[in-house]
Amino acid sequence: MTTLPTQAAISDEIEELRFTSGPQPRLDYPPYRSSRLRHPTRAPEVADPEGVELWAPCFGHADVDDTEADLTMRHPGEPIGERVVVTGRVLDGEGRPVAHQLVEVWQANAAGRYRHQRDRHPAPLDPNFTGAGRCLTGADGSYRFVTIKPGPYPWRNHLNAWRPAHIHFSLFGTDFTQRLVTQMYFPGDPLFGLDPIYQSITDPKAREMLVATYDHDLTAPEFSLGYRWDIVLTGGHRTPLDTEETP
């Protein structure tokens, strides 16, 4: 049996790698042990996007039902936990809205347990919470989910490893090169400094882009707390003129 490293050892490794990458996570990031054999060792080849890469898949109301954006209404009863609204806009690198595009989310329940056969964390499953949702952005790029604030959960990267509470987000832009899968975090989480996945983005300003803002104006009296999170994708490669054309 391998002995797991301590948090102190992982924290030292995290410390050594601070500011060693740009705004994107380091793929080669030893403090996240599972990355060891799964990161490419060569720099990516720079390519000019062409053909299908200049377009994104189309999703519509045939694909996504409006009710899928409310993760608290998927079962007969109310899920346990802190009800939250998470809303914001999906923007391209020029700040233009990404309209009518698919946003997918998945998350743990309030106790920090995923409804997934591989999750062995001995925290209760909630019969009234699955933890997956989808929506289409509006014309202004806006999305909105109603859900339960996920709990932090333990994992076996190292001894006493805990992930900060997060919601996984999967996003498409207006062209396929903007495809993004990331995680949204909640402000002020005490686990941020200890978490090798969050810290794999070694630039603190870039990391903070993944943290939602508490917005009291989004909080509904007697009902739910509100968080705002805007997501900026990489720049699209089509010119506005291209967008008017059909391929």
Next chain:
Amino acid sequence: MTAAPGQTVGPFFHLGLPYDGGNELVPPGRPDAIRLHGRIVDGAGAGVPDAMVEIWQADPSGAVCRTPGSLRRDGWTFTGFGRAATDADGRYWFTTLEPGPTEPGRPPFFAVTVFARGLLDGLFTRAYLPGDPAARAADPLLAALAPERRETLIAVPEENGLRFDIHLQGDRETVFLAFPRRVS
């Protein structure tokens, strides 16, 4: 504006991302259907059982699909998008059609994304069709690569379709792509 950083898809993405029919862009058994399949392999040569592959492609005429319906397929409409999680051995498969060239003389390819636990950000690559060597020879990306690197981007013909293995690391590491922003 700075783009938001990616994060790993994690071990539990099956809860939110794969869906029924995701890997069947056309119904299996359709006469012109092909199987595009492969294995995602780590730096030790082991299959990656918790990875996900997406393809996005033109139709056989080279047209880019602008039709919704990838998440709930109607059995008739070709939408060009598919998603597959790997099995316990790291294998994935799609039933689809061969993409055509989106412009005359260009080599057709599947745009491919790869996500996995242990992979801190998604990866982009292309699976080029094995036919039309002249078009591939004229392709600037392929032409700039050493032959053994170039080979990692070309699907291998098989009786019922194509095989495209993806090596995340190692001697046969797949060529992954970065797309510079257009300066307008």
